[in-house]
Amino acid sequence: xxxxxxxxxxxxxxxxxxxxxxxxxxxxxxxxxxxxxxxxxxxxxxxxxxxxxxxxxxxxxxxxxxxxxxxxxxxxxxxxxxxxxxxxxxxxxxxxxxxxxxxxxxxxxxxxxxxx
Amino acid sequence: xxxxxxxxxxxxxxxxxxxxxxxxxxxxxxxxxxxxxxxxxxxxxxxxxxxxxxxxxxxxxxxxxxxxxxxxxxxxxxxxxxxxxxxxxxxxxxxxxxxxxxxxxxxx
Numbered sequence: 001x002x003x004x005x006x007x008x009x010x011x012x013x014x015x016x017x018x019x020x021x022x023x024x025x026x027x028x029x030x031x032x033x034x035x036x037x038x039x040x041x042x043x044x045x046x047x048x049x050x051x052x053x054x055x056x057x058x059x060x061x062x063x064x065x066x067x068x069x070x071x072x073x074x075x076x077x078x079x080x081x082x083x084x085x086x087x088x089x090x091x092x093x094x095x096x097x098x099x100x101x102x103x104x105x106x107x108x109x110x111x112x113x114x115x116x
Numbered sequence: 117x118x119x120x121x122x123x124x125x126x127x128x129x130x131x132x133x134x135x136x137x138x139x140x141x142x143x144x145x146x147x148x149x150x151x152x153x154x155x156x157x158x159x160x161x162x163x164x165x166x167x168x169x170x171x172x173x174x175x176x177x178x179x180x181x182x183x184x185x186x187x188x189x190x191x192x193x194x195x196x197x198x199x200x201x202x203x204x205x206x207x208x209x210x211x212x213x214x215x216x217x218x219x220x221x222x223x224x
Contacts, residue, residue: 007144035136042214043201045212048211055210056210056211103165103207104150104165107159107161110157110159
């Protein structure tokens with residue numbers, strides 16, 4: 001299995017620009033999570049999808065952030081306009097939602113975003 | 117309020133020096149406690165899931181244990197390649213509540 005795939009791995013942009021992060025979950029997984037990680041705040045859940053439907057977006061910082069999951073194999077996280085305080089590592093994780101061992105979330109390699 | 121606290125924040129050991137990392141939690145209705153390893157520049161890598169008090173799991177030099185209030189990650193005779201940040205998380209509903217992690221450094 002290829003694992004969770006994220007692109008790009010690194011993104012450097014200027015304040016005010018639109019940024020789009022991409023994620024391909026593990027095949028067969030029906031839940032997808034977007035996280036942000038910073039030194040100050042650790043791992044923060046931004047949004048959770050189940051069966052391609054957004055279930056909880058309460059962690060999305062503000063209206064500048066949006067996420068979509070048009071199908072079971074692709075999701076995007078968009079920031080428009082970007083600000084320097086959005087600089088962080090963004091992770092996508094996927095999970096097969098059912099009981100027992102299959103509750104484990106598997107993480108992608110992350111996208112390191114720097115907003116100048 | 118659901119909460120996870122990890123200690124110590126950082127731990128430096130000599131190669132071969134065994135020790136333990138702590139994860140204390142408060143959660144209503146524990147559905148699982150997870151340990152992950154994170155190397156610099158990479159995503160968290162799954163290690164173990166524990167579901168009930170008294171449960172233990174082992175993988176190479178690592179052993180995870182669980183009580184009703186805390187979990188320990190025991191590392192036996194560590195090697196430099198065990199250096200990483202170890203993250204603990206508890207499942208509350210569909211979410212994972214994360215600890216801040218313990219940065220483990222093993223000196224050769």
